[in-house]
Amino acid sequence: MKGAADPCLISSCLRNAFHQRIPHFLPNPRRLSSSPANSSAENLSVTQVVTNSLTRTKEAISMANPPVLRWYSCGPTVYDSAHLGHAYSFMQFDLIRRVLEDYRGLNVVQVMNITDIDDKIIHKANQLKMDWREVARNYEDEFREEMRSLGIKPPTITARITSFLPQIVGFTQKLIDSGMAYVAPSGSVYFSQEKYGRASKFIKSSTPEGFDKSEKKSGADFALWKGAKAGEPSWPVPFSPVPGRPGWHIECSTVASHFFGSSVDLHSGGIDLMFPHHENEEAQCCAHHGVDNWAGQWIHAGHLLAPNATKMSKSDRNFITIRSYLERSTSDQFRMYCMRHHYRSNCTFDDEEIRISSDLISKFTNFCNLVDAYLNGVVPASCSSVEEPEILQQIRETERQIDSCLADDFSYPFALQALSELVSICHRQLAPLRKSTVTSATSYSAMAAAANLTETFFRSAGLVLPTKRNAEARTATAAGSSPEAMALPKVMDAVLDFRSVVRGAGLSMRKETPALSKEMLGACDGLRDRLQRSGVRVKDLGGGSTWELEQQVPVKVSAETGSKVGSVKSP
Ligand SMILES: [Zn+2]
Structure with a gap:
């Protein structure tokens, strides 16, 4: 990986997850766009x-x-x-x-x-x-x-x-028959650690589990089946006259x-x-x-940690329900948050994390939109020609790094880092910074390939970037395929085409009729600001204008307490 890790992409907690990091080995690297993999265990074992x-x-x-x-x-x-x-x-x-x-x-x-x-x-x-x-x-x-x-x-x-109750009863019966489990007078069935006779695998010293220890032969024995208490739902079983339910x-x-x-x-x-x-x-x-x-x-x-660095849990009353989160922020922002953190990491979740995730979605989306504008002739005012060999080399290297990172314990954060570097390099070439030293012919295909790689990477991860290209499908989905949503991209393109004509005319007549020019340009700026307040960001470039839907702005994320406390047991 080239350069220092971007702190916005890779959090400090990630370092803990990578203390066992091993060298990359990819004898047969695969590309994002390649055909379905050879799924033999032999090939998988090396990738x-x-x-x-x-x-x-x-x-x-x-x-x-x-x-x-x-x-x-x-x-x-x-x-x-x-x-x-x-x-x-x-x-x-x-x-x-x-x-x-x-x-x-x-x-x-x-x-x-x-x-x-x-x-x-x-x-x-x-x-x-x-x-x-x-x-x-x-x-x-x-x-x-x-x-x-x-x-x-x-x-x-x-x-x-x-x-699956018949199967669970059968599983339990087999353990009883083999002597690995025993039936207590209550109708409960316990797994006998003594008969099993093997040491714990995950934790060396096991601790007793607390279900009616009085009838267990050993504190480490655990319940397979629970004899029913009065009023509880239960099912008859062949191994006890007392009905019960599964552990x-x-x-x-x-x-x-x-x-x-x-x-x-x-x-x-x-x-x-x-x-x-x-x-x-x-x-x-x-x-x-x-x-x-x-x-x-x-x-x-790993655990998701509340802002006070404690595990988000029911008992600590410091959790946010999925429903309340989705009322404030988007599933894409949460997916990006998860991509930024290795799955084994314990990660803090707060407003700042959502903001960073939202900004990253915007960064990659805006890059794709900028390339789209470049391909369609709406280029930055002083954009130079793109240096094709450098871009192509960087795309190859980024593909290799993404493949390598994902092969190494699904390291999305480092794959994100690699893609971010590609986007930064492409941005530098598209930005109006370099006015000379162009040594090769303009290449549209190399820049298009970089945008394709960006969109494909995120689509593979389940995140469809809200690019202009995807806007029609996305808004249609979000609004239940309403005619209004379907029409948005066409309406916006028509509005911006008209605005570009007015703005171009206003710019061209600044010397001859400055008052009229000022009025026309002011009207164009006013339209831009008005659209921004409606969630549509307009960018004026050298050859025209582009637009994009702004990311949903997350509001204060706070833990829920009191009567709303609740959770599921697992995971
Ligand atoms: Zn389980």
Whole structure:
């Protein structure tokens, strides 16, 4: 990477995530625009590495059953509204998935659970005097809608836990039959750490989990199945006369095993799920399937931190719900925020972070618009010819760096840095700074290629830049394809064409009729200012004018407290 890191792009917390940074190795670098990847495990192993939380090292992603990459992602417990801490985790995994699918061309099958039966759901239903099923379904619908609003790809399979109760009972029964689990008088079933006999993988010293320790044989044993208490929803089981409901950990193990068999390639979740949830998932799956290791690679997203540097969580009452965030700022700004921070980082979220993210979207968008103007003859007043060899060389280098950064544990921040350097170099050539020393012919295609690379990079990451070229489709989408939105680009082009004629005439008659010239130019400036107040920024260049929609200005982002406090359990 050339030059010093831009502090606006790469935050200080990123350094912690890269303490294990390894040299780039790309024997077969691939381009953003290349054809679908050869998805064999052999080729993948030399192009894409990820930090396995279990081994704490970077490893090549592997597929046990190529060409399918089997990915299990821990989903939400739907008892309240999700907050930005959850969104951060799901957005980071969405960015990773887009690299694997849209950039590497892999066939990813992603399964995610929806935990729709749980202590917290029962408690919330009692609070609201509602049926627990209705509570769960309402928050599940809200969660799905918010993920859609954030542009996060839906999982290939979304598994509602209450639809898998026979499988969970069967999984539990097998562990009882093999002696790895035992039934307590309450009807609860516990996993026996003593029978399992293996050390913890994620944390060396395990701590007891708190579910009715009085009937457990060991403090480290954890519940697979919970005998029902009076008034709780429950299901009959063959291993006890007391009906009950599943424990949290076994839900994920059963659903993953149902779809993927005795192993998964990737398993993801927030860092707070590593222990005990993932520790227990791994243990019961190894015991159930008779294997030493169940998940190929465990990946964990870091915490989102509130402005006071504490983890955004329900218990600390310092979170922002996804809904309230989207009322103030955009999903693209949040996606850019996530791209600026490595997925393993713990990152502070505040107004300044949103402002920086918004400015970056504007920087890349404005560059594409400037190139568009250049290609269409609306060039800066004193723009020199573009030096084609320098631009082409920089594009090749940027493509290599982007590929290299993403291959190295999905390092979007450094990929952003590389693209930013390309844009800065192109900007310098387009800006009215160099009036001489042109040694090569003007090249439109090189500059167009730089803009194409910029748009393609962000589109691959799920962020469609609001460039003028994309304005028609974007405004149509935002406004539900209304005729008014569809007409905006055409109307703006017509208005600016007329303004350019008036402005050109005003400029040309400054000496002959200065008063009239001043009046005409003042009217043009007034129109520009009026449009700006309406959210349309007009730029006057040498050969005409361009326009762009201004980014939505974020308003004060503040934590929510009090009665609105709520969250989902995982990730
Ligand atoms: Zn899980």
